[in-house]
Amino acid sequence: MTDTTHGIGGLTFDASKRDWPPEAGVAIALVLITATFEILGRLIYGESFLFNTREGVDGLFNTQRLQVIILQVSIIGIISLGVTQVILTGGIDLSSGSVVAMTAMIAMSFAQVGDINGIPNSRAVFFDSGWVNLPVMLPVLVALAVGLCAGLVNGAFVAYTGIPPFIATLGMMVAARGAAQWWTAGQPVSFPTESYAAIGGGMMPVAIFVGLAILFHLILKYTVYGKHTYAIGSNEAAARMSGINVKRHKLMVYAMAGLLTGIAALVLSSKNLTAQSGMGLMYELDAIAMAVIGGISLQGGRGSVLGTVLGALIFGVIISGFTFLKLDAYYQEMVKGGIIVGAVVLDQWRQGRAARKM
Amino acid sequence: MKTFLITTAIASALAVSASAENIGVSMSRFDDNWLTVLRNAISARADASDDISVQIEDARDDVARQLDQVKNFIATGVDAIVVNAVDTSATQALTDEAEAAGIPLVFVNRMPVNLDSLPDSQAFVGSDERDSGTLETIAVCDQLAAAGKTEADIYIMMGMLSNQAAVQRTQDIHDVVEAGKCAVTLNVIDKQTAEWQRDLAQDLMTNWLSSGTPFDAVISNNDEMAIGAIQAIKAAGISMEDVVIGGVDATQDALLAMAAGELDVTVFQNAAGQGEGALDAALALARGEEVDRTVWVPFELVTPANMRDYVAAN
Numbered sequence: 018m019t020d021t022t023h024g025i026g027g028l029t030f031d032a033s034k035r036d037w038p039p040e041a042g043v044a045i046a047l048v049l050i051t052a053t054f055e056i057l058g059r060l061i062y063g064e065s066f067l068f069n070t071r072e073g074v075d076g077l078f079n080t081q082r083l084q085v086i087i088l089q090v091s092i093i094g095i096i097s098l099g100v101t102q103v104i105l106t107g108g109i110d111l112s113s114g115s116v117v118a119m120t121a122m123i124a125m126s127f128a129q130v131g132d133i134n135g136i137p138n139s140r141a142v143f144f145d146s147g148w149v150n151l152p153v154m155l156p157v158l159v160a161l162a163v164g165l166c167a168g169l170v171n172g173a174f175v176a177y178t179g180i181p182p183f184i185a186t187l188g189m190m191v192a193a194r195g196a197a198q199w200w201t202a203g204q205p206v207s208f209p210t211e212s213y214a215a216i217g218g219g220m221m222p223v224a225i226f227v228g229l230a231i232l233f234h235l236i237l238k239y240t241v242y243g244k245h246t247y248a249i250g251s252n253e254a255a256a257r258m259s260g261i262n263v264k265r266h267k268l269m270v271y272a273m274a275g276l277l278t279g280i281a282a283l284v285l286s287s288k289n290l291t292a293q294s295g296m297g298l299m300y301e302l303d304a305i306a307m308a309v310i311g312g313i314s315l316q317g318g319r320g321s322v323l324g325t326v327l328g329a330l331i332f333g334v335i336i337s338g339f340t341f342l343k344l345d346a347y348y349q350e351m352v353k354g355g356i357i358v359g360a361v362v363l364d365q366w367r368q369g370r371a372a373r374k375m
Numbered sequence: 376m377k378t379f380l381i382t383t384a385i386a387s388a389l390a391v392s393a394s395a396e397n398i399g400v401s402m403s404r405f406d407d408n409w410l411t412v413l414r415n416a417i418s419a420r421a422d423a424s425d426d427i428s429v430q431i432e433d434a435r436d437d438v439a440r441q442l443d444q445v446k447n448f449i450a451t452g453v454d455a456i457v458v459n460a461v462d463t464s465a466t467q468a469l470t471d472e473a474e475a476a477g478i479p480l481v482f483v484n485r486m487p488v489n490l491d492s493l494p495d496s497q498a499f500v501g502s503d504e505r506d507s508g509t510l511e512t513i514a515v516c517d518q519l520a521a522a523g524k525t526e527a528d529i530y531i532m533m534g535m536l537s538n539q540a541a542v543q544r545t546q547d548i549h550d551v552v553e554a555g556k557c558a559v560t561l562n563v564i565d566k567q568t569a570e571w572q573r574d575l576a577q578d579l580m581t582n583w584l585s586s587g588t589p590f591d592a593v594i595s596n597n598d599e600m601a602i603g604a605i606q607a608i609k610a611a612g613i614s615m616e617d618v619v620i621g622g623v624d625a626t627q628d629a630l631l632a633m634a635a636g637e638l639d640v641t642v643f644q645n646a647a648g649q650g651e652g653a654l655d656a657a658l659a660l661a662r663g664e665e666v667d668r669t670v671w672v673p674f675e676l677v678t679p680a681n682m683r684d685y686v687a688a689n
């Protein structure tokens with residue numbers, strides 16, 4: 018055996034048997050999709066997708082577009098970092114979107130300003146004692162705690178009752194949406210304090226997403242937590258035999274996903290200056306799709322955080338590209354669907370080829 | 376003896392509930408802000424009276440689920456049903472079910488496709504959707520003209536394309552232009568959907584801004600998307616004085632944005648008025664009284680000049 022990159026073996030992990038790492042394939046796809054928009058834009062409108070062709074603006078690139086490409090996927094990207102870990106253990110998390118809504122509603126209630134343009138904030142009366150202008154740490158801790166709790170509940174059901182992750186997190190998906198609506202009887206919660214609004218202001222969502230991505234890349238690659246995560250996904254029985262406490266580790270992974278969802282809720286509600294019970298609809302599916310496009314295998318044990326980040330970028334390029342070409346949203350959804358399925362088909366084909374090379 | 380007492384207790388309990396009027400309400404979705412105001416107005420009106428009890432169900436944007444809810448209401452024997460239709464083109468089935476069971480039915484907010492053929496025991500309470508987009512567009516045009524423009528480049532933000540309100544309000548913009556009611560010449564640069572949502576609108580607007588095309592106005596199908604556009608425009612460092620932004624709904628957030636000089640036009644749709652109107656119509660029909668087939672609750676234009684009247688209205 019030559020050196021293996023990670024995990025506990027299995028033929029697909031033998032680096033020498035693979036002609037390129039899966040991330041390279043995703044990166045090539047990203048470049049190809051971007052180039053397609055660049056060429057179409059020049060042909061149809063005579064405008065550039067990535068480069069600066071505007072008068073009176075300096076710089077080689079259209080920085081505003083580069084920024085929005087990543088900005089619009091950073092929040093779901095944060096969720097996707099957690100979903101990636103869950104999928105690596107061979108599980109799935111369908112609850113993210115609803116947990117975002119529930120967490121945002123609860124956290125935002127602790128971040129209310131006292132008065133708006135001199136008028137007392139009527140929505141803050143939610144807590145009769147008038148809990149307003151609280152230090153920003155409180156809503157932050159509340160968001161982290163609520164997200165973590167939701168993740169712990171998911172993890173506990175998956176690890177200790179043995180029900181399929183699909184069912185456990187489906188239950189949470191429905192229940193958390195209900196909780197989000199119940200919290201204020203469906204009323205939106207807006208008007209946060211300035212310090213709360215700063216969390217997701219400007220390019221902060223991108224900074225948080227990139228920071229967390231680097232952190233989890235290191236954690237999954239170099240820590241025991243990461244090695245166990247891959248080991249459980251590759252072969253759960255073997256992982257158990259080799260002394261890994263599989264149940265406790267699964268609980269930790271789902272809790273981590275919940276925590277990241279809590280962070281996403283914090284950034285989202287701060288960026289939009291509002292929390293609404295209908296927020297985060299379908300976020301779970303977008304988060305899963307980002308991971309899958311990025312080469313995370315739904316069978317578990319294969320893929321990396323880098324792949325997920327590239328998957329998120331492909332999403333961002335598609336959204337911006339279609340608006341750039343002034344094409345309707347219908348086509349955007351259809352292409353997105355095609356890419357999700359295409360990515361998995363390509364991955365299967367690559368795996369099959371790697372196996373034949375043995 | 377014990378059995379007798381229990382039976383009497385149950386019988387009297389039933390008698391009490393029978394004297395109250397039971398109204399079943401099926402809402403298209405619970406997590407829509409504006410519909411929440413409407414729903415809460417219905418429950419508030421019912422809570423204020425001991426004689427009315429309402430049961431409100433969430434159809435979660437599912438036509439089949441809504442029909443099942445209505446069937447369940449009929450099976451329970453409610454006195455009247457109020458429906459906020461998920462799909463306005465699928466209301467005939469609801470009408471047929473209720474009519475066959477002899478239970479009055481009131482459609483609220485969303486105009487049923489079979490409005491003209493509703494039986495006497497059914498009615499529609501709502502606002503004429505054609506008015507909202509028309510009022511909004513004319514007001515945006517007037518403000519552009521007041522700023523000294525004769526020609527204006529605009530973006531249009533549409534709601535969810537499967538909703539009649541989104542289609543109608545967008546059509547209204549074109550109708551206003553074609554009827555020559557717009558004080559300036561409007562050029563539509565692009566129109567896209569942001570699915571009624573603030574976060575999607577923020578991203579959409581930022582994408583539009585990244586092309587660097589100059590624009591004069593954004594006409595949005597609702598306030599949430601208009602606010603998303605405003606947040607993106609402010610982030611890009613463009614002065615809100617230079618652009619006209621229009622929305623619909625007059626939500627609290629929107630009125631605040633208007634007070635800050637960011638939102639220029641919105642249209643008030645009376646959610647509480649529609650909710651209470653629908654409940655009243657349902658009660659009247661349940662008592663065998665005559666109700667007009669269509670009860671209009673008018674849209675009202677809101678601009679910085681009259682916005683004070685609408686604070687705390689929705």
